Amino acid sequence: MNLIILIAILVVAILIYRRYRDESLLGMIFKVAIKALSNNKARSLLSMLGIIIGVAAVIVMMSIGQGSKESVRKNISQMGTNIIMIRPGADRRGGVRQDPSSMQTLKQEDYEAILNECRYVMYTSPEVTTSGQAIYGSNNYNTSAYGESLEYMDIKQWEIEDGTCFTEQDVQTAAKVCLIGKTLVDNLFPDGQSPVGKTIRFRSTPVRIVGVLKSKGYNSFGMDQDNLIIMPYTTVMKRLLAQTFFSTINVSSLTEETTDQTIEELTEVLRRTHKLKDNAEDDFTIHSQAEMMETMSSTMDSITIILVVAAAFSLLVAGIGIMNIMLVSVTERTKEIGLRMSVGARSIDISLQFLIESILISITGGLLGVLLGYGISALATAVFHLPTSVPFWSVILSFVVCTIIGIVFGYIPAQKAARLDPIEAIRYE
């Protein structure tokens, strides 16, 4: 579609050029248009403003959309596509509210059953999460604690940068030990000392740091992935929350290809341990990470489209703004038009002059808009950690759209100028 428009524009440009090649008038008209615009810089800029903002908005929306998608894709490939998450409760996508007890269906027996019976499962980690304040000395920081088993490190591919991981022994005894992420290190130990061996307080419970996690940076949604504490799941369950159920069980399939079999197997095992009758609904939900990422990615696509369409409407308004200013400009320059006609300008020369002027306004506006869009995108990445990436075709598209706006909204003013009667125009005061 873009290509067709581009080719159409090119053909028109070539036709105009061929029409005028022998007379070399176009170059002259171009110069006149540039001069007219630079003679009234403030107004030219004002008439461009709509286009600048509109194009910048489109570019920013597209770059955030594109950036998020790329980042999601990168995350998927980083994590591996074979992560599977088991959540308590039936599939909630129907929107039916469930009573709290249905959210407590994942227990230690399920974890053990998966460990013992599932042949397609490579790693398993039950998960209990809670959030709160971590304190060391006079420093504190709000964070989340993840209670996990050792295999979590393999599932999420966490690496230890400093110190060691907690041990199987620590899990058995619900030891008050933890691993902390880079953000916490920076905020709790700002003077650069090694946190390993130090004891912090999380929700008033003292926990000893045994290791520091290697940084993962921000994820697709601008969320800091390094603001976390990982503890043995037993510690979170017994020492922090006093609960006996898990919020999630993360599992990784042997390979990406066996994801479906793994899900089948998990369903079978869990139904058995939960003693569900054949006709009963699952009281848990299984998603693969890949599937969730797909859903998110397509949701982001729709949001991007909506935002881009909204931004595109502002371009329409901008076009009308250009038309207004051009109409005023034609009226103001009636005498000039009359003079040009009296020394031999044809109607087409006059209409071309104003058309080129309006195209010049919209394309220059488009150029500034693209630059502004790039700037805002860079700012969004720097300040809000949003992943952005300006798709090159959106730049091309912006210029094409701007040219079309210039032609469409410049047409009426250009016609108005070309239809002036030379005598009346030259007498105009």
Place this chain on the structure above:
Amino acid sequence: MSEDNRKVVIELKDVCRDFKVGDEVVHALRGVSFKIYEGEFVTIQGTSGSGKSTLLNQIGCLDTPTSGEYYLDGVSVRKMGSNQRAKLRNRKIGFIFQNYNLLAKTTAVENVELPLMYNAKVKPKERRQRAIKALIEVGLGDRLEHKSNQMSGGQMQRVAIARALVNDPTIILADEATGNLDTRTSFEMLVLFQKLYNEGHTIIFVTHNPEIAQYSSRNIFLRDGQVQADTINHNILNAEEALAKLPKKD
């Protein structure tokens, strides 16, 4: 004068021009006929509203007659399309207006270049050279890069004359070209027009001032859109001498 073997540049045959104003029809020109030969310096006089400007617009191909025929260089203008008339204005006519009509914020050279821009046969380099030459001819060789708002009325009118000359037109038309200028500057312009006349240009000069008419070769009087009188001036006064007699400006 053996008028018959001179070249006819302009021939009007019973030219009428009506304007519709509301329900009324204004007959601005009611059957004007005359021939103008190459190299004549014609003044057109008449009271206000007698149709002088309307006539000049016909001759300048800015307007078309309601009826009657107009031949410019032997070609009928009435049947032409607007593009052809634009081309005629560009190649054969140099128009000078009462209020100069220069482009604002634009230098003298660029103003004079304007007609050549719409003449594709003139390359950009040649355009500038010809503009400079025309400006030197009207005595503005030292004001080439002055902008229109940095010049006096007389200088602006000189630029306008240079602009009318630059395309080497068949006829030069002036509508009250000295109307806005003081006596001395008016005579300076007349000197310039007489110089062009002596070089063989055909000039048609609309004026209110009967004194100016004495410096031209032929006087046409309009009244109510008709030619009232058309006389040859056998005793053309010399504008340069008249200028010398005028009190000097201090």
